Every structure is written in structure tokens, then in C-alpha cells.
Amino acid sequence: MNILGISAFYHDSAAVLCRDGQIVVAVQEERFTRVKAHSVFPSESVNFCLSQLRENEKIDIVAYYDNPLMRMERKLINAGQFLLPSVQNLNEGIKKMFAAELSINQFLESCDPEHKRIPKSFPVYVCSHHISHAASAFYPSPFRDAAILTIDGMGEWDSTCIGEGVDNRIRLTHSIKYPHSLGLFYSAFTYYCGFAVNFDEYKLMGLAPYGKPIYESLFRDKLIDIMPDGSFRLNIKYFSFPYGDTMTDYAMEDLLQHKRRERNEPITLFYANVAASVQAITEKIIFLLAKNLRVQTTHNKLCFAGGVALNCVANGKLRSSNIFDDIWIQPASGDAGGALGAALHTYYSLTSTNRKIQSNRDSLNGAFLGPEYTSDEIDTYVSTLPHKVKKYTNIDNLSIKIAELIRDNKIIGLFHGRMEFGPRALGNRSIIARATTKGMQFKLNRSIKFRESFRPFAAAVLREDITSYFRAPSIDSPYMLEAYPISVSQRTEREDLIPDDEFEARLANVESSIPAVTHVDFSSRIQTVSKDTNEFFASILYALKKLTGESIVVNTSFNVKDEPIVCSPVDAYRCFLNTDMDVLVLDSYIIEKI
Amino acid sequence: MKQEPPPLSANHWIEAIENLCIEFSLRHTEGQMKSIADKSYFEPLTDANSNIIISGNDSKSSFLALLTSTNFRYPELMTDFSIIVLKSDLFDMQFDQSNLHISPFIYEL
Numbered sequence: 001m002n003i004l005g006i007s008a009f010y011h012d013s014a015a016v017l018c019r020d021g022q023i024v025v026a027v028q029e030e031r032f033t034r035v036k037a038h039s040v041f042p043s044e045s046v047n048f049c050l051s052q053l054r055e056n057e058k059i060d061i062v063a064y065y066d067n068p069l070m071r072m073e074r075k076l077i078n079a080g081q082f083l084l085p086s087v088q089n090l091n092e093g094i095k096k097m098f099a100a101e102l103s104i105n106q107f108l109e110s111c112d113p114e115h116k117r118i119p120k121s122f123p124v125y126v127c128s129h130h131i132s133h134a135a136s137a138f139y140p141s142p143f144r145d146a147a148i149l150t151i152d153g154m155g156e157w158d159s160t161c162i163g164e165g166v167d168n169r170i171r172l173t174h175s176i177k178y179p180h181s182l183g184l185f186y187s188a189f190t191y192y193c194g195f196a197v198n199f200d201e202y203k204l205m206g207l208a209p210y211g212k213p214i215y216e217s218l219f220r221d222k223l224i225d226i227m228p229d230g231s232f233r234l235n236i237k238y239f240s241f242p243y244g245d246t247m248t249d250y251a252m253e254d255l256l257q258h259k260r261r262e263r264n265e266p267i268t269l270f271y272a273n274v275a276a277s278v279q280a281i282t283e284k285i286i287f288l289l290a291k292n293l294r295v296q297t298t299h300n301k302l303c304f305a306g307g308v309a310l311n312c313v314a315n316g317k318l319r320s321s322n323i324f325d326d327i328w329i330q331p332a333s334g335d336a337g338g339a340l341g342a343a344l345h346t347y348y349s350l351t352s353t354n355r356k357i358q359s360n361r362d363s364l365n366g367a368f369l370g371p372e373y374t375s376d377e378i379d380t381y382v383s384t385l386p387h388k389v390k391k392y393t394n395i396d397n398l399s400i401k402i403a404e405l406i407r408d409n410k411i412i413g414l415f416h417g418r419m420e421f422g423p424r425a426l427g428n429r430s431i432i433a434r435a436t437t438k439g440m441q442f443k444l445n446r447s448i449k450f451r452e453s454f455r456p457f458a459a460a461v462l463r464e465d466i467t468s469y470f471r472a473p474s475i476d477s478p479y480m481l482e483a484y485p486i487s488v489s490q491r492t493e494r495e496d497l498i499p500d501d502e503f504e505a506r507l508a509n510v511e512s513s514i515p516a517v518t519h520v521d522f523s524s525r526i527q528t529v530s531k532d533t534n535e536f537f538a539s540i541l542y543a544l545k546k547l548t549g550e551s552i553v554v555n556t557s558f559n560v561k562d563e564p565i566v567c568s569p570v571d572a573y574r575c576f577l578n579t580d581m582d583v584l585v586l587d588s589y590i591i592e593k594i
Numbered sequence: 595m596k597q598e599p600p601p602l603s604a605n606h607w608i609e610a611i612e613n614l615c616i617e618f619s620l621r622h623t624e625g626q627m628k629s630i631a632d633k634s635y636f637e638p639l640t641d642a643n644s645n646i647i648i649s650g651n652d653s654k655s656s657f658l659a660l661l662t663s664t665n666f667r668y669p670e671l672m673t674d675f676s677i678i679v680l681k682s683d684l685f686d687m688q689f690d691q692s693n694l695h696i697s698p699f700i701y702e703l
Contacts, residue, residue: 067646069660102648102656126646126660161639174636231635349644 001351002057004049004108004118005343007065007132007335009100011198012037014336014421015045017052018343021353023140025049026369026421028336031567037199038564041100041107042339048371050117058117062108062124063346065132065338068101070156074178078242125349127342129155130306133333134172136341137305138165139348139355140363141328147299148172149289152306152334153183153198160231160306162289164297168348168355179242180233182285183308185224188239189278191247193271194261204275205313206455209521210503211272213280215256222255224281230288267454269501283314290323300325305341309333309481310423312525316482319473331367331479332422340421366478366533368428370419373569378587381569389591395539398588403543405590406434406553410582411448413558415572416536417587420565424480425557426527427460427537429565429572431581433516433554435459440516440554442508447580451561454503458525459517460555462541466528469514469552478534480527480555483519486512491522516554527555 005016013029025048030036032044050059075093104124112118127135133150145166152159159181163172178184187197190204226232236242240249253259261271290302302324309315310333319327330337347353356363382389392398405412411433420426431448433440445453458480459469467474472484492511500506503520512518517525531538545551558566560579566572569586576584576593584591648659 067660069657098657102660103652105652105656124648124656126648158639162636163639172639175639176635177637180635225635227634229634229636233635 001060001347002053003061003063003343003347004046004059005063005065005339005341005346006042006046006104007337007339007342008041009039009096010066010335011039012334012336013039013042013045014332014339015042015049016339016343017049018340018347021139021344021347021351021355023340023344023363023365023369025052026332026336026340027371027419028332028421028564030564031370031419034564034571036562036564041104043107043111046108046111050112053117058119059122061346061350062104062122063339063342064101064104064124064126065335065342066101066129067126067156068097070128072097074154074157125342125346127345128158129338130158130161130172130175131170131345132338132341133305133330134161134163134165134170134303134341135345135348136332136337137303137309137328137330138170139168139341139344140330141165141301141303142357142360142362143301143303143326143328144355144357145299146301146303146328147293147297147324148303149293149309150304150306151182151286151289151308153187154178154181159183160289162293162296164299165303168353170345176231176233179236179239182232182282183306184239184241184247185234186278186282186308186311188241188247188252189274192252192260193275194263194265194267196263197247201307202310203452203455205279205311206519207267207272208275208279208313209519209523210454210500210506211269211274211276213277214273215277216280218255219277219281226281226285226288228288229292230285230290232285267452267503272501272503279311279313282308282311283317286311286314286318287321287323290318290321294323302327303330304328305330305333305337307334312481312483313523316472316484316523319475319482320484328362329479329481330422331364331420331424331481334423336422360476361532364421367420367422367424367426368418368534369421371567372418373587375587378569378589381573382586382589382591385573385591387591387593389589392588392590395536395588396543398585398590399536399539399543400547401590402540402585403547405583406432406540406544407547409434409437409440411444411580413566413572413576413581413584414537415558415566415569415584415586419567422479423557424458424527425555425565426478426480427529427534427555429558429567430460430537431554431556431558432460432540434550435514435516435552435554436548436550438515439508442504443580444516444554444556449556449559449561450579454507454520456507456519456523456525457517457554457556458527459514460527460529460537460541460553462538462545462551463528463530465545465551466526470524470526472526475528476530477526477528478530480525483523483525486514486518486522486524490514514552517552 003018007014017025027045029042029045030038108118130150134148148163150161157177158175160176161172162174190201191197195203223235238251240246309329414430417428419429470484471487490513498505498509507520510518529538541551566575646663648656
């Protein structure tokens with residue numbers, strides 16, 4: 001049975017192809033259209049999925065990740081409550097429902113007008129938004145049974161759900177409903193601090209360690225009421241998202257006695273303190289929800305999804321708390337992952353097929369589920385480039401050469417194999433550099449990524465060496481979803497004489513053996529690398545270890561600020577040219593900028 | 595071709611929409627920050643787990659397929675496939691694929 005999963009029309013559209021419950025393709029539309037978090041119908045992603053069908057295969061069922069009618073119901077009730085300001089929103093919502101969500105058949109018809117791959121008549125199954133998130137976390141997990149937690153901005157009505165998964169069935173039992181939403185709470189302060197909503201939440205998380213959570217009690221007193229079981233309620237008086245185009249307004253500014261930051265204004269310590277307070281509350285809620293879920297269910301493992309599950313700082317602390325024996329988080333936890341969840345939930349709902357579970361190994365194939373390019377395609381493209389290129393036919397020799405370039409402090413664009421599904425580059429569309437080089441973080445931010453200088457970089461480390469560098473459990477963390485403190489032995493503590501609001505200087509002042517991946521609070525986002533999930537990337541790290549004794553590199557996504565991760569060789573080459581990157585590795589070619 | 599509207603009109607929907615509005619206003623009123631049970635803000639989920647099939651060949655028939663399968667809590671709905679009218683004792687709302695019309699007394703809420 002071939003199921004085409006689709007998420008679209010809100011943010012980060014995606015399409016997924018599942019064959020008999022196995023994930024064949026998962027890809028986000030932004031990677032093709034080159035518009036970050038693109039919300040259009042994912043025509044190019046659908047076409048890519050169709051191209052991966054075998055000869056004479058067709059799509060049997062289409063699964064959509066959200067119930068448009070329930071979403072409209074929320075808009076109707078919202079309009080009834082907030083009157084005029086939200087009527088326009090409702091009007092647009094209704095138009096969108098008819099012209100977009102309920103017109104999936106027509107969109108698909110335009111993808112395959114001759115019905116070679118999609119039949120003339122086919123069923124479209126609608127899954128609720130949070131079931132899609134829950135399914136995206138449970139079905140690919142290596143767990144036969146698990147508690148399930150989903151947290152995001154909002155689905156149709158729900159913003160947080162709890163439940164369980166057993167064998168091939170999932171069941172969500174309770175929810176917290178819009179407008180009470182931890183995702184929207186986080187997004188409201190993303191907006192207040194001058195970043196883009198549904199886009200820059202990770203920047204708020206990156207800013208938090210520069211501040212102190214001095215507003216936590218004020219926020220808990222005035223903005224959010226948290227129950228012992230982690231459920232919560234917002235005081236909507238201070239938030240404007242139910243009735244307008246903004247997330248906060250004068251009420252929040254009055255409360256904090258401070259104007260909202262405009263995008264190009266300097267980021268001061270005040271906003272860092274706000275970010276730290278919001279992060280502290282978010283972590284508190286996730287902890288309480290997990291603790292309650294552990295007590296309420298008999299499961300000792302947790303599956304976690306929804307946009308809030310991308311908060312790697314909270315995730316690392318959650319794992320370290322040992323509330324659950326093991327945790328599996330969907331790497332494409334945002335709406336893109338909904339396409340995957342909808343496809344899998346529909347498959348297991350319609351069949352009584354048992355899941356194929358491999359102990360300690362998920363079914364996501366390292367998230368390398370997107371497009372790849374053949375050697376012939378790469379050869380043809382490289383032959384057109386006016387650069388010094390060298391082809392390596394032996395992968396070991398290629399790995400050694402890349403390791404030598406890292407040792408020599410070159411910044412390398414790494415393009416190899418199938419592209420990643422989800423927001424993280426995991427070695428196939430990555431920019432990598434030496435983690436032990438002081439000043440590398442600054443150079444990457446300024447000359448390669450063109451982004452804010454306060455932002456940290458993630459580390460990719462050999463799986464077996466994680467505890468050598470980090471105070472972390474000895475675990476597989478191949479999806480870069482958790483942050484941990486750097487081992488005390490890797491730090492050099494020194495008196496901090498730099499003023500609190502000089503973020504760049506504070507970051508430069510942090511001393512560790514791996515400064516390029518050390519955040520101002522000595523934490524780091526980690527990806528563990530092993531031959532099981534990415535043989536090529538692992539071989540580079542082994543070669544580097546042999547050369548230098550280091551089995552860790554900086555790993556950041558192969559893109560510049562506000563652009564999607566590169567998808568094709570053309571995208572990669574363009575990014576290589578437009579930055580100060582030294583080397584481009586295009587499959588088996590090394591291209592140097594000389 | 596004109597078809598019969600779906601059998602969705604019933605008085606209890608009016609009560610349902612009023613209750614929904616009250617419930618919704620409770621959710622965002624400062625004075626109601628504390629949970630009713632004072633223990634949890636979680637609500638039981640009833641209909642989130644099932645798949646719903648929509649097989650319509652166009653958006654209107656998909657809409658009706660979805661409407662008849664979803665626990666849509668709206669008081670009254672009439673449609674002749676060219677225009678859809680949602681009615682309650684609080685306000686009327688009608689829309690086609692491009693426009694929404696809301697009767698004035700919505701503003702009296």
C-alpha cells in the first residue's frame with residue numbers, strides 16, 4: 001500500500017511516501033522552492049515522491065495532517081469572541097480552507113494530470129494535527145510501547161496532547177486547547193524580542209544563556225498559571241495573537257515597562273533576561289508534563305514531537321532527569337513531520353500490520369530521506385565548473401583528505417548522498433570546521449552564515465567519544481536534538497570581567513578545548529555520529545581522530561542565514577561561491593576556491 | 595444541480611455554540627486563570643484519534659464529507675452547494691468560496 005502524506009498551507013510544507021508502512025521519501029518543499037518554511041502546496045515534493053515509485057506502482061491513499069473543518073471551527077469561535085479584528089482572519093481562513101485544504105485533489109491532479117501515478121479517484125484521509133505529530137514520533141521509534149507527548153503552537157484546537165502508543169496503535173487521551181499554548185507563549189516572546197514567529201524560536205533559545213531568568217516569577221504570576229501536572233493556562237489579556245496579526249501588544253510592554261524590540265535594534269541584556277525567563281518556564285512545563293505522564297502511564301519510554309520538541313536545551317535536561325528510561329524525539333518535529341505522521345497513522349489505522357521494530361534502532365534511516373544525485377549527474381555538473389577539482393574514487397582517501405583540510409582550519413561545505421528530512425543538517429548537507437580552533441565560531445557566524453554573532457554552533461562527535469567531551473549520558477543522539485554541558489575537564493574557568501550585555505565578547509571569553517562549539521554557558525548541541533547512520537561522516541571523524549586526536553567538528557547547516565538548507569549541487573555551489581567557505585565537497589569531488 | 599442540504603439543523607446546536615463561547619471566554623479571562631478542578635487544565639480528548647475520509651472530487655463535496663464525519667460544533671448549517679449558511683441565535687454567517695458575509699448582530703456579542 002502506497003500512502004502519500006502531505007502537510008501544507010501553514011508553514012513548512014512537506015510530502016512523504018510510505019510503502020507498506022516503510023518510509024521511502026520524506027522531503028520539505030522549501031528545499032526545492034528555496035523559500036524557507038514555505039507553506040504552499042508541496043507540488044515539487046509530491047513530484048519527487050511520485051518519481052520514487054516503482055514501475056507500475058500508484059498512490060493508493062493520500063493522508064493529510066490536519067482537520068480543516070476543526071481548524072475553521074476554532075476560527076469561528078475565535079471570531080465570535082474577539083469580534084471585528086478576527087473577522088478578517090476568519091474570512092481568509094475560510095477562503096484558504098476551500099481554495100487550499102479542501103482542494104487537495106485538484107492540486108494532486110495538477111501534479112499528475114495523466115493519472116500515471118495518482119489515480120483519478122482516490123481517498124484522502126484526514127488525521128488530526130496532534131495525532132499526526134504523535135504518530136511521527138511513535139511509529140518510527142525503536143519502542144514497542146511508549147508514553148506520547150506532543151507540544152506545539154496549535155493544531156485545530158489542541159496545543160498540547162498526552163497519550164500512549166502500544167504496538168501499532170496510538171491513543172491521545174487529554175489535551176490543552178487553544179488559546180492556551182506553550183508554543184505560542186514561546187513564539188510571543190520570540191516576537192517580543194524582535195525575532196520572526198514560527199521561524200526564529202531557536203534564536204530565543206540561543207539568546208537565553210546570556211541572561212538570567214529574573215522575570216520567571218513575574219511571568220508565572222501574571223502570564224501563565226502552571227498546575228502540578230504541567231498543564232497550564234495563559235492570561236490572554238497580555239497576548240494579542242487571538243485577534244490580530246501580532247503576538248503581543250501594549251499590554252505586554254506595560255507589564256515589562258519595555259518596548260518590543262524591532263528586528264534591527266541591538267539585542268540588550270533585558271531581552272536576554274526575558275529569553276532566559278521564557279526558557280526556564282518552558283523547561284519547567286516540559287518537566288512537569290513528563291513527570292505526570294510517567295506516573296499516569298505504565299510506560300517507561302517517551303516519544304516526543306511538535307515544534308516545542310525542537311527545544312534541544314529542554315530535551316537534554318529532560319533526558320538527564322531520568323524521568324523516562326529512554327526518549328525518542330522526531331527530528332522533523334514541526335509541521336513537516338506531520339506529513340510523515342499522517343501517512344503512518346493512516347497505514348496502521350487501516351491495516352493490522354505489526355510494526356517492524358529493531359531494538360535500539362529507529363526506522364528513520366538517520367533522517368536521510370530526501371533527494372540524492374547520481375554520480376553521473378554530479379560528474380556532468382562538476383565538468384562545467386571553472387575551479388580546481390579533484391575526484392577521489394576511494395572513500396577512505398577522500399575522508400583522509402577532508403580530515404587534513406579540517407586540521408588546516410579550512411571551512412568545508414559537505415554535500416553527500418540523500419538530504420536530511422527536518423531542520424537539522426546531519427552530515428549530508430553540512431558545513432563543517434575544526435571545533436578546537438579559537439575564533440572559528442566568530443568566523444563562521446560573520447563570514448559564512450552571515451548571522452547574529454551571539455549564536456552558537458552544534459558539535460558532531462563520534463558516538464563512542466561523547467562522554468570524553470560532554471557531561472552527557474552515553475547515548476545515541478544522531479539527530480542533534482539535545483544539548484549538554486561540556487565536561488569540566490574540557491573547560492578553563494576564569495574570572496568573567498566582561499560586562500553582561502557584551503554578548504560577543506562574553507562568547508569569545510569562554511575558554512574550553514572545543515571553543516567553536518561552546519556556548520556562553522558551557523553547553524553544546526550535540527550530534528553523535530556512527531557508521532550505522534552515516535558511514536561517510538563517521539569515516540571523516542575517524543580520519544580526523546587519527547590525525548589530531550580530535551573526534552569532534554563543528555556541524556552547521558549548509559546554507560546562509562534565512563535560507564533553506566541546500567538541496568542540489570547547484571544550490572551547494574552557489575552557497576560556496578557566495579560565502580568565505582574554503583572547500584566544497586561534492587560527493588566524491590573536492591573543489592577548492594583558489 | 596441543486597441537492598438537498600445535509601440534515602444538520604437542530605436546536606441543541608444553539609446551546610452548543612453558546613456553551614462553546616462561554617467556555618472559550620473562560621479560557622482567556624484573567625479572573626478564570628485557576629482551573630475548575632484546581633488540579634489540571636487538561637481536557638479529555640474524544641474524537642482526535644480517528645481518521646476521517648474525504649473523497650470529494652471538489653472542495654464543496656470534500657467539505658460536506660468532512661462535515662458529516664467531524665464532530666463540528668456549530669449550531670445550524672444550510673447549503674445548496676453554491677452558498678453555505680451558518681446560523682445561530684447569536685449571529686448568521688454565510689460564505690461561498692470567495693466571500694464571507696456576517697450579519698450585523700455579530701457585533702452585539
